[in-house]
Amino acid sequence: MQIKAIGCEPLQLRRVHIANSQRLDVYRANGGYEALKKVLNGMAPDDVINDVKKSALRGRGGAGFPTGMKWSFVPKDSPKPKYVVCNADESEPGTFKDRYLMERDPHMLIEGMLIAAYALTSKTGYIYTRGEYKYLIDIMDVAIDEARAAGLVGKNILGTDFSCDIFTHTGAGAYICGEETALLSSLEGFRGHPRMKPPFPAVSGLYASPTVVNNVETLTAVPDIINMGGEAYQKLGTEKSGGTKLWSVSGHVNEPGVYELPMGYDDMEKFIMEDCGGILGGKQLKAVIPGGSSVYIMRADQIIGKDVRMDYEGLVAAGSSVGSGGFIVMDETVDVFESTKNLTEFYKHESCGWCTPCREGTDWLVKVFKRIDSGDGRPDDAQLLLDIVDNIEGKSFCPLGDAASWPIQSAIKRFPEDFRKRLVNRES
């Protein structure tokens, strides 16, 4: 598996191949904690937020919300404690970038969280990591202890009056806890049910206090933004999508892996066919899910010869989205009916049960998929799937319902033959 940058100097990935890169001394010898020093020696919290705004950094968890703006929603004058929560619940199928960031460069995350905490006048950070990534929690615990012993975490950091503690927390196998309000419910010790927004977490989040929840990749971008300045970071990417982005590439390519690309990398076809080594076994490309399982699936002819630009705007124009950057490549042997059934089973399993459209709807979707799969599909079953989806999308309590809907809508629209052939066979 590859872990490397294409089309730019490695930024977030620049330390991952250094021996013992997870250790504090190695991190410091390679530029680590310089951004924290810069912040503590002369930047006001608002200066930090402004720099992040200028960087055009957008949330890397999937929603792509501008990070600086999210931070600016935290009320400065609140008498309550404020919290920085790192969302390391990486569970979107096809996504595995955060795992390598935490495994190889845990101090980059700690530094990013400390800078975020300083900007938000927070004294406490939690890293909510999915339970299956237990080995990463162990790595983070060691790194936090190292940082605490060196005066980088805890009271009076680097001899200043800034104090902040950071703790790891474990999830226990629930995809929904990647949704920020469900994550907070879980962190408070409850079932991982999402909460009504508003109030947004920035105003009333963890323990009803102002809280910012950011993805690992978002927080690990922060030290570089401070080091090089927000404008320089933005210029690595495009005007509205600043910096670089990690893409988790899986499926039928010769070189799966984590690739760091500048935002706005201008040719998805080249990315697949050259940078990722081309299609496994010399087969033909059939489809790509470019941003994690919930985004629209793309046909090969939407990519080949189309110069698809890989950033937020470029992918929307091409008919999909960046999402979490979970880039799943499928060759000609894949039946899109089956791949969509597989993802629908995922969403049914992960629906938290809180709201009816998602709980019942995903269950019905799977029932219809199974009926078609067993050979008992009815001629109008593709339309039936779309009708059920129409009763989920935009009508569920949280975005999980939408995430379950989009793969089906796009698959039936873009690969009608994979559905039709099962239904036609049924009639003959």
Added chain:
Amino acid sequence: MSQPLTKIQPLSQPVELDVAPATFSPEVEAEIDRHLAKYPSTRSAILPLMFVVQRERGYLDPAGVLYLANRLNLRITDIWEVATFYSMIYTDPVGKYHIQVCKTLSCKIRGSQTITDHCSKKFGIKPGETTSDGRFTLSEVECLGSCGTAPMFQLNFDYHENLTPEKVDQILDSLP
């Protein structure tokens, strides 16, 4: 604190039983104290503590549930409602080795079914079952974030990636 809870209705039976709450060594109690110290609200420690109880007792059994209710000053239903939400919290015994084959799309198209079938045949159990000697449980699970190294399974907490049937045999046959 009020009188400790000692009565509990197991999930599987409609009766209330007298059960002695679980007890742990001073080292484990100290580990639990360290978890509790992370949070302003003790309830937040519920998942970390469930993993500790599970590690010590094999699964979250009624005695473990009573321990947590008493330790966190919560009702028994509070513990059950959280335990039954999370797929990694076991309210029934599982095998000494839990083989969890990822079945989601990236693994699926890179051959996860072959791995599941191989394990299934090897032990004569279907996904969801445990061998009669209690040694192996086989499960199919959703995406484990190992898509670039598919197919894979998680054996207890350890990731094993880029699997082939031969590699599966090597791993499973060498277990103590």
